[in-house]
Amino acid sequence: MSKAITVVGLGSGDPDQLTLGIWKILQGASRVYVRTKEHPVMHRIAAEGIAFESFDSVYEANESFGDVYESIARRIIELADQGDLVYAVPGHPMVAEKTVLLLREYAEAADVSLTVLGGESFLDQAFVRLGFDPIEGFQLLDSSDVTSEHIRPSLHTLIGQVYDSLTASEVKLGLMDVYPDDHPVIVGHALGVEGEERILRVPLYELDRLEGYGNLSLVYIPRSEDEALRAGSFARLHEIVNMLRSPGGCPWDMEQTHASIRKNLIEETYEVLETIDEDDPDHMREELGDLLLQIMLHSQMEEEVGTFNVYDVIRGLNEKLIFRHPHVFGDSAAGDAEEALKNWDAMKAEEKKRKGLSEPEASLLDGVPRDLPALMKAYKIQKKAAKAGFDWDEVSSAFAKIEEELGELREGLAKGADSEALKLELGDLLFSAVNAARFLKIDPEEALSLVNDKFRRRFRYIEDRLRERGSSPQTSTLDEMDALWNEAKAAE
Incomplete structure (x- = not known):
């Protein structure tokens, strides 16, 4: 038994636009299936006595359009086992018709012969009824895919599959990321269908307040060269x-x-x-x-000499983010932030291997930028060393190290050590303080920033109170300023 599926397009809605060839196929077919009977041409087909079965019930049995299209395509393949059939879809089979794309994939796998015959698309009527030439620049979007990344105001934009007010609301919100709320948009219902066509021009914010959305509805935004619309790109x-x-x-x-x-x-x-x-x-x-x-x-600057451009930068970042998040884009799992960080570090190490860095050449401290602020650099260096086990067992050891380094600094000062030696001793003390911060899970840079802000607030308080007295820090005693400092401290 032959297994063949012929897919035909029912056009944009006007029965007179249906091709003679497709009429003959429908009239001669022993089995006709249609994705939906909610299409103007179906009245003429029924009047001609052509028997058909629709998949409208599938819409009610599934929660998403993706599931609907998947179910229909697989059912068509199953029905083809019983002999040749015709599958009719609205518009053109290869324009905004997901079931046909799926059928092309499934038919090949099931060794089913598939023939696709075109029909008038809703695009044909849109070009004519809305009066624009796609050669000027044109894009077609699905209502579920209206985002700022896809919208290009310099192109004529048609948005199909605007089935209802809820869908229109989602389209409106997507468009508002690019267009002002009162930007004019055009809504078309049943374009080219005599007695049913309606073309409405409304401000964007009213898009979901209109009635009459259905299977033959679309939204059109004419192209614009307004610089304000490109400003966000x-x-x-x-x-x-x-x-x-x-x-x-x-x-x-x-x-x-x-x-x-x-x-x-x-x-x-x-x-x-x-x-x-x-x-x-x-x-x-x-x-x-x-x-x-x-x-x-x-x-x-690099683009000008041909090494790379900013899109190469973005591409590299995208690839890195995907590669280093196998728990998001791959098969790995991460139940919490700590596990996610382990995945990140593991993939980062894998990157080094792929770049040809052998283990003897690589250092665990690689990757800490040379020009980081010293406090932040100390924190990152210690974290990397700790991962290799070079660390204190408990915070008390870190505190003891602070006391030891403070003692060495005092000793150096008492013995008259030169400035370079004292500088190193002070550095050891600061480095030990960073170690304690790490044990306490406190970012030392953040901690010092908070103290800096606290000092500025209290010192500003001193300046303000002294100014009220007609004085200033330069003309006041340390005791006067210390008393005001305590006032500021008490007021916090």
Whole structure:
């Protein structure tokens, strides 16, 4: 027995647009199945006496459209075991028709012959009824895939599969990430179907307040060259930085090198950290932008000499994140943050092997940036050494080491040691304090930052009170300032 499936498209909705060839196939078929009978052409097919079975019941039996399409495709393959059949779908079989894509995959695996015959797509009517030429730039999105990453305002945008108000609401929220709330959008219902077509132009915020959504509904946003719409795109940022560095751009930006703006990267990083400490989201947003600019400038400099560009940077980061999170993107598991960190470290070690670093050449302390602030660097070095077992057994040993180093510093001072020797002794004391912080699971950088802020608040209190008295720190005694310090301390 032959096993053959013929897939035909029922067009956009106007029965007169159905091709003669497809009419003949439907009329001559012994078995006809349709994905849904909720399509204008189905009335004409029924009137012609063509018997068919629909899969509308499958929609009710499944919780997601993905499950619906999967169930229909697999059922069609099963039915093909009983002989040849025709499967009819709305529109064009290869435009926004997931069941046909699945059928192409399953039919090959099941050794079933599959023929796909086109039909008028809803795109054909959209081009005509909405009046735009796709050659100007065009994108087709599914209603479930409307995100800022996919939306490009410079292209004519059609969004299909807008079945109901809930779907329209999800589309609206996605579009609002790019367009202003009152941006004009066009809703089309049953385009090209006589007596049923409706074309409505509304502000974006009203998109889900309309009635009449169904299987033949779509949303259209005309292309726009409005610079304000591109302002939120990464591509626009890349373009701007390129223009700043190009001939005719900004003289200052054109003169910069990696070395000349090296300090800017550090300064901008610390300004971001300040906004985090202040818990100031608006300021943080601005400072993160300044930090991103430094990354863009360094990447642009390399793009100009052909080594890499910022998209290579992003690609490398994406690959690293996926590789180092096997518990998210692979088969590994991580029940808590500690297990996740172990996975990260294991994959990081694997990366080193793949880069050709043999074990004798690699150090456990590799990866600690040379130019980190000393306090932060000490913390990271100690953490790496501790992973290899080079560590105290308990925090009391760390405290004892602090006392030992403090004693050596006092001894050196009493014996008149030179400044270099005292510097090393003081460094040992600070390094031991960092060790204690690590045992207490306290970031020493964060702890010292909190104390710095506390000192600034109390000293500012002293300045303010002295100013009220017509005085200043420079003209006051230590006892006066110490008394005000205690006031500030008591007031906290």
